[in-house]
Amino acid sequence: MHIKRFPAVLAALLCLATLSACEDGKKPAPAGSAAAPASSASPAAGTSPAVPAGLAEAQRYVQKYVPCEDMSTDPRDRRLPRTGLTTVGKWSVTERGVCSDRTEGAELIFYMASDMKEFQAGYKKHVQEKRAGDENYGLFSRVFVGKNFAVTPTGPKAALALSRSDLRILTCHPSFWAPKGYKQEKALVDYCVLSDFVHAEDGTGSPNFETPTDPAGGTGGPEKPGQPAQGSLGLPSAAGMAELKKLVHPHTVDCTTMSTASEDVAVESIDYRPAVSGDPRTLxxxxxAVCGNTGGAQRAHDLNWLDVVGDMTTLQRRAKAAQQEDLKDGRLSATTSRLLVGENIAVETNDESVRFGLYQLQFLALECRPGFKAPAGYRLERAKVEGCVLTNYEG
Known part of the structure; x- marks a missing residue:
């Protein structure tokens, strides 16, 4: 396990612009030769792709984020869509290939381009022509573009995974605008944009954080029975760290080993991450404090962070931003801690049993997923920040 001690130096990212268009349908089994070995490795955050020299290198980059097996350049490959986006010789495309994401039963179509501006101009014209018969064409683009290649996944999970890469989705529809919390940049051609927001008509795309979360558990309806119209049913508090430790240890959080040293508090690992990272004073x-084994000669384990909070609004705002960043691929990471708050205290943990014990102590979790609702019998209260609630429900 690699242990990181923060604050870390931010790595300079070489941003690879991206372009993507929907190519519909699942295709039968492939016919063609593999260009590169399959891989399902998880990407390292901030991985910056070099400009790939060819299709095989482009495939290897994509494989850091999504499975891409059995690459073929055969134009007769049955996995290619019947009405392809473009082909070799058009839009400066020098090579086209297709590979399979067998985990989703989807395909990824690659286009190597000698001139990305020409490629984007070709796609823009293509969208304009298609919109004459379908005004929504291009609004839900899946054309991910880089410096000299594009890839169009047919599956929603692959699209969400690629949205975490340095590729960007090319959209040339006048109605599109990336919601707050997502990147939106100028494309190489006018009236097109590049973004990391996977727009989907059926709700399988990136979460829209501008969708309001209603503490009443519905839109425009009455408050949930038993929930306060204002304020709280009660949250725990503590006068300081010693009192917070006494509140949660040893029955809920094991703080037999506990440290407030800055180098220990800043420890993160591949299995344990706080809900919010950085200098506590800015949070x-x-x-x-951190409870658990922070590593040293052994693997870090059982890490839980205890916080005495001076500005709960700031903490919840920073935690909301971190949670929304984590949600961009559609799910919360299992290794990232959830923030459970009291009046002036908080605990950050990714251990479900610890969270259950904290709920018994009347801590509530900060929940910022769009449209979140809790069934009857669970607490649901207003958070300090818009678009989030406090709850003891983890559905």
Whole structure:
């Protein structure tokens, strides 16, 4: 396990612009030769692709984010869509290939382009022509573009995975605008944009964080029975770190080994990450401690962070931003901690049993997923930030 001690130096990212268009349908089994070995490796955050020298290198980059097996350049490959986006010789495309994401039963179509501006101009014209018969064509683009290649996944999970890469989705529809929390950049041609927002008509795309979350559990309906119209049914508090430890240890959070040293508090690992990282003073936290084994000669394990909070609004705002970034691929990471808050205290943990014990102590989790609702019998209260609620429901 690699242990990181923060604050870390931010790695300079070489941004690879991206372009993508929907190519519909699932295709039968492939017919063609593999260009590169399959891989399902998880990407390292901030991985910056070099400009691939060819299709095989482009495939290897994409494989860092999504499976891409059995690459073929055969134009007769049955996995290619019947009405392809474009072909070799058009839009400066020098090579076209297709590979399979067998985990989703989907395909990824690659286009190597000698002139990305010409490619984007070709796609823009293609969208304009198609919109004459279908005004929504291009609004839900899946054309991911880089410096000299494009890839169009046919599956929603592959699209969400690629949205975490340095590729960007090329959209040339006048109605498109990336919601708050997502990147939107100028494309190489006018009236097109590049973004990391996977727009989907059926709701399988990136979460829209501008969708309001209603503490009443519905839109325009009455408050949930038993929930306060204002304020809270009650949250725990503590006068300081010693009192917070006494509140949660040893029955809920094991703080047999506990440290407030800055180098220990800043420890993260591939299995344990706090809900919010950084200098505690910038997070609204006045005192922070970590319970558990922070590593050293052994693997870090059982990490839980305790916070005495001076500015709960700032902490929740920063936690909301971190949660929304984590949600961009459609799900919360299992290794990232959830933030459970009291009046002036908080605990950050990714351990479900610890969270259950904290709910018994009347802590509530900050929940910022769009449209989140809790069934009757669970607490659901207003958070300090818009678009989030406090709850003890983890559905």
């Amino acid at each position: 609204g936290i006045t005192q922070r």
